[in-house]
Amino acid sequence: MRKFILLFLSAVLLGSMVSFASCTVGKDNTIIVNQPTINRIQERGTILIGTTGDYRPLTFREADGTYWGFGIEVAGQIAKRLGVNIQFVPTSWPTLSTDVTSNPQAFDLAIGGITITDARKQTMLMSDGYLANGKTILCRASEADRYQKLADIDKPDVRVMVNPGGLNEKFANQNLTHATIIVHDKNEEIPSLIAEGQADVMITEITEAPYYIQTDTRLAAPLLNAPFTHGEIGVLMRQGQDDLLQLVNDVISQMKADGTLRQLHEKYGLVYAY
Template identity: 75%
Template sequence: MHDQEGTDVPRTGKIAQIVERGKLLVGTTGDYRPLSYREAEGNYWGFGIEMAEKIAQRIGVDITFVPTSWPTLSADVMADPQTFDFAIGGITITDSRKTAMLMSDGYLCNGKTILCRAGDAQRFQSLADIDRPEVCVMVNPGGLNEKFAREQLSHATIVVYPQNEEIPSQVAEGHADVMITEITEAPWYVQNDTRLAAPLLSTPFTHGEIGVLMRKGQDDLLALVNAVIAQMKADGSLRKLHEKYGLVYGYDRPEEHSK
């Protein structure tokens, strides 16, 4: 088996299983524009979706996307029997995930920020402005957004809403004041809904990276994924993908992704 650069793809290990199957199975939440979104008819699009397609091309197989969710993400990755080979989307690299599973190198810099109504942009200029009992903060369940809100906002009223992709409209319509989100996600909603603002976009509360998540014991697949990411950084295609989705490219200097 040969990849698109003509380098031999290993015939043993996890990659060999994928080649024999003839398709790469990729878990994704499909609720995180512009990284991973599932349209009503079932088609997926997004930055992470295109990254997964690049990896499948490198192996030389087709790709099938498998639904997962933020509350069940880790359990789904480690499920036996496996339902997918790795997960991709808005998955932040964390020490706990790296301890329990395998995570690739980062391919997208990220950080926590907020969405609010455009009329409230001046009202919310810091975490202290948000951390008040009268402020309703809406988050999706089971992910790092909820974790951040519960750790950092002890006074605000936190509401968990099951569908992540619907929270921006909930805020715009006045059902909540603030959404805890990421600098990767917030600009898309602001560009597509004039009712919304992301006043703290340039000063995120946290700094991190997004990567590919997979179960332990798949070191050959992890090495291939990292090789694809490194190649895309080197040849400029990762920067172009950032530009396509309106995302800030953070890999010009080595220290940029180690904040």
């Protein structure tokens, strides 16, 4: 009798939990339980996506306000899965973490050139990677032979230019203690400044460098195939949005499986690593 009562109470408790949970059926027929972030976005009809808009070819904002890039297209796939529109919200590398965690919330997630790091994962959520990444350099094509290793850059007569607040500046400060480091506010202007002789080297990523050497013959990336670091780029969002994180990871997984991600790599001239 006692066993029966315990079983009955357990069944009642389970039934109560199910009745109060928000349950939906996903596109793959899986049951998704308790998705407050997704519900909020779908009720709004728009997903708010933070992006810097200064990082060709991952995220760039044209003068007319339109956005394009690898990350922007991934954002489009996320919005498509949710069945909502996109509103892009400007952010910057120095304010990215503050904007992600702000109250009231500035946007639902951030995308475009954001490297997955343990430091970010300690205070925020990061998706699975969708693009291989690593630190490299841009320099003038006429001086490409001059820079064959990190030690060739870390010299007092080498002017290294970086954008503020991101991992490029952090890498330069940690690894180039002898070089002259110049911080320039607008990341998208640095390649042209290097080509014009305003600085000698730009610390950048293997995801960004190919675009500039393809569009400006004055530039070279001599260490493109030997990056200083290795990592991945993912989607960043505030803690507590585990339902949205799971959906984003599902989208990335699907894009890998159906070839969409490979097509984007080919479109933007990037190496496919999955």
